[in-house]
Amino acid sequence: MPQTRKLFCELGPTAYRISLCKVRTLRRARNLLFCRDKLARTIDPAPLPVRVYTHKSLIRRTLGQVDMQLQENKAHNLAIAAPHINGILIRPGETFSFWALVGYCNVRKGYREGLTISRGKAIAGVGGGLCQFTNLLHWLALHSPLTITEHHHHDGVDLFPDFGRQVPFGCGTSIHYNNLDYRLTNNTNQTFQLLTWVSNTHLHGELRCEIPLPLRWHIAETESYFSRADDGLYRINAVERRTVDVRTGNTAAREIIRRSRARVMYDESHIPPEKIQGETPIE
Numbered sequence: 001m002p003q004t005r006k007l008f009c010e011l012g013p014t015a016y017r018i019s020l021c022k023v024r025t026l027r028r029a030r031n032l033l034f035c036r037d038k039l040a041r042t043i044d045p046a047p048l049p050v051r052v053y054t055h056k057s058l059i060r061r062t063l064g065q066v067d068m069q070l071q072e073n074k075a076h077n078l079a080i081a082a083p084h085i086n087g088i089l090i091r092p093g094e095t096f097s098f099w100a101l102v103g104y105c106n107v108r109k110g111y112r113e114g115l116t117i118s119r120g121k122a123i124a125g126v127g128g129g130l131c132q133f134t135n136l137l138h139w140l141a142l143h144s145p146l147t148i149t150e151h152h153h154h155d156g157v158d159l160f161p162d163f164g165r166q167v168p169f170g171c172g173t174s175i176h177y178n179n180l181d182y183r184l185t186n187n188t189n190q191t192f193q194l195l196t197w198v199s200n201t202h203l204h205g206e207l208r209c210e211i212p213l214p215l216r217w218h219i220a221e222t223e224s225y226f227s228r229a230d231d232g233l234y235r236i237n238a239v240e241r242r243t244v245d246v247r248t249g250n251t252a253a254r255e256i257i258r259r260s261r262a263r264v265m266y267d268e269s270h271i272p273p274e275k276i277q278g279e280t281p282i283e
Contacts, residue, residue: 055204059078067124140206151182170237235264
């Protein structure tokens with residue numbers, strides 16, 4: 001079998017840093033030259049009149065063998081980032097960019113080491129835990145007419161057992177400063193607004209707009225189970241988004257927004273036996 005040629009960024013730590021610097025520089029140039037007038041920048045603390053959707057996510061979770069101090073640090077990091085998003089207006093034609101608003105997370109700005117995911121592994125990193133923020137934003141966006149224009153997944157791995165899961169597996173996000181962003185574009189004719197804040201236990205978010213919407217959205221799993229393969233146990237699921245006409249209550253559209261097949265990376269004793277099926281071929 002012929003050997004697969006390595007990418008430049010895979011040749012070592014120095015090559016990786018060079019590649020990352022290149023990607024970040026290109027992103028910064030695109031923002032300055034092409035997106036400056038289209039990126040959402042205006043923050044108004046006064047809430048818009050109509051609540052589209054609201055959600056809160058538990059900050060401190062039991063995640064396998066993860067050091068709980070990293071969870072405390074995540075709470076600290078989320079509290080620093082939340083004011084940079086709170087009240088942001090996304091006017092018609094504008095694009096919301098998480099990193100354009102939050103900026104680079106470093107020790108000088110007060111960020112601490114939290115849990116982050118790199119190349120399919122959980123590690124500690126300054127600013128870690130902010131993917132929970134974009135997870136929340138993504139869940140709000142899925143319940144709206146906003147267009148998701150950049151979204152990255154933690155593909156291929158299921159790193160932690162479920163703990164009070166409220167959102168279907170596969171609806172998460174992966175972010176990395178000025179490399180992997182989370183972006184929403186407002187292609188409607190009215191302004192939307194994100195409100196975000198941190199309590200002692202939860203990260204809170206609201207999506208609001210100017211006038212009531214004619215549609216609402218429901219997101220749910222259509223299948224969810226674990227399946228054995230020759231090389232391990234895999235989590236399988238599909239997530240459906242259903243669009244409903246507010247006036248009639250009729251379903252206007254259905255779409256599968258995500259299909260996941262992720263290798264389980266934790267002790268399967270955390271999984272209910274009835275959810276584990278037999279062998280499945282690897283595609």
